[in-house]
Amino acid sequence: MSKWSKLQKDPVLFFKDMWKKRLGSVDRSSNTSTKGKSTANYQFNPFFKYTHLLHTGENASGLSHLDLWIPHFINAEIKFVVMVRNNELFELVKKKYPQLTLLYAKGDKEVERYIEKMLFLKACFYPSNTGNNLHLLKFNEIKHIFIGHGDSDKTASAHKYFRVYDENWVAGEAHIDRFRNAGFDFSGLKQVKVGRPNLKETLLISQTPWQERFNGNLNLLYLSTWEGVYEEQDYTSVYLIDKFFEEIKDKNIFDTIGIKLHPWVGRRDTKLLKTNAKLNALLSNSGVDYNLYDKTMPVEEIIKISNVFICDISAVISESLAANTPIFVYMPKEKDIKLSQSSMSYEDYTYVFSSIEELMDKIEEVIVNGNDYLAEKREEAMEYILGRDETLNDEFIEQLKRIEDGRC
């Protein structure tokens, strides 16, 4: 059948074949592998008016970044598409969110081909700073918005590269202060407070005092960070935390202990890959009610069932803050820690420790003796860091709709 006769006799088939040819096959099967391919799409239809694009340039580990935002993009009821740059991640997202429109574009040419098909695209959203974001940033007519994947005082939170974006969506005033205190001009970057939509439920739970939750039980949660891409960002307590569990296991302070390591622990320092096994061996016959959470377990879910936290410097501090409970933060003393400071330091609202002895002393004072002396400051930090009001008022969804409506 010639193209012309196909158009006359079966227009649906004609257009289907045309798009197949132009975009590669439209893959609706979750079993088809993209291994070795440089482009693939799932449920992409160029006749839809996609207005928002959520992009991650990470490899398979980028799933946690997407998990943070996809539910809220869905809740906003906007026409959005997710673009990934790694075929393994493409398969993971397709499996986890079969209702989404998904694109896999390996290189800049593939990105270009898809963007040119989305005539109504208004904004691209970036949860992390990766080099390949550049392939989208070259489209000047689209708004480029950094949404991040958490909120922390790490140096990665506020640096000059952020200026490539049109807008930086932050949780609260704290993140804007990090930019103000970083010592460079960012006048072209619009800062927009949107709260932390994934923490809304936790914020609602936090309205009950932490001592009264879970029938008065004390559920401890340890959340480590990883060793960082750069030495200057190595804030992890993983090197010493086994000593803490050794100390605590016979003391009967906590009713349950949860442990969740950052999914990337061991990425730079492979010695750390054995941490989970080591902790398991330590606690398995101790009589402690403990749980070693899988790396895929969303942090916000386990935060909701915990009321005491031990954290490293990372975005999990602000996640834990939403629960409004005592937080013990590891601050390594021997290292020259470079932080992009907001106007509230960790010492203001968390119990900072640099050694296991110090941690044990503070747990004794705050938990055992019941002297939660930073409770008031913590409340203040919840607004300043998390944007409590914006979170409870669904500001993120409101801002997504603003883009859709073309409001500035």
Add this chain to the structure above:
Amino acid sequence: MLHTADPKLTVNHVNFWLSEIVKSGIDFSILVRDEKSFTQLTKQFPKLQICYAKTPVDVETVVNAQPDLKVVLYTSNLARNIHLLRFNHLKHIFIGTKNSDWLSNYNKSYRAYDEFWAGGEYAITRFKESIKNIGHLKLKSIGKPQIKENILYTAKEQNTSLVLVEPKNAILEKIYFANVEQNLKSYIYLPEEKKDIYQNLESITTISGIGNKIIPVTTKKIVDEFAFKVSLIITDNKNFIPYLLTYGTPVLVYIEDEEERHSLIPDIIQDSLYYWTEYQELIDLLQLLHLQDPLKESREYIVNILFDKALSIHDEFKKNLIKTVEQL
């Protein structure tokens, strides 16, 4: 630090800027991102501090090893520049490459830099048209220091031509006969691989007794020397044109058709060139130029827009570099 990340063009980029940075007298290093270029450059410049960093962690090591580092100069806007742009304590300046002022597609990612240095008003205007909100970014015209001598050298040898063409499609023959007919002394560039044409040309000029008039040359260095003193340039190489204009002499461009004329980049050079396709058109142009040069003013205007003559002559690049380092 001069940072260049394009694996295929690293050596070219370094060669383009190196002597200008050396002239500033500032202590500097070079950071490259591919091993092959590193090997080549360390061989070429054994006394320079040249670093190779493949990964973000390697870049961090290089930066940490240079506590006095203040400024990074970028020749190209590539994805891996992000590894350096995250350092807030450094000033990041985009200086581009030989042709980037007219070939680059400017986009919002350039806002990562603190300053954008361009040859002249042409690139600045293009930049502003592409990116509406430039925010903090300082756009500066600094000229192109590499063309300073081209502009300053004004002693031209009358009735001489420099021929830069790809010897194909009988273009070279047309130029040869036109030069002979108009009695021009002509330097014809023929790269090494065109040995047979070189020999043919040498033999015919010797037999005809015009060996002192038609002079084939094989090295690029000699071409640069001739470009300073000839009274006109004949070419079909469209990429060289902006720089050929800086010599201040008429440029006669071979085009196959009108369409080719309108596809020249940057577009503003199109009205400052003489065009020819047929033999007779070339003869007519050579005769005209013997009497007058109607595009002289237009040429000067274009060179000024592209390269800012005054700033190029007065070492604005060097001055800005020194000033920037001193201020930090």
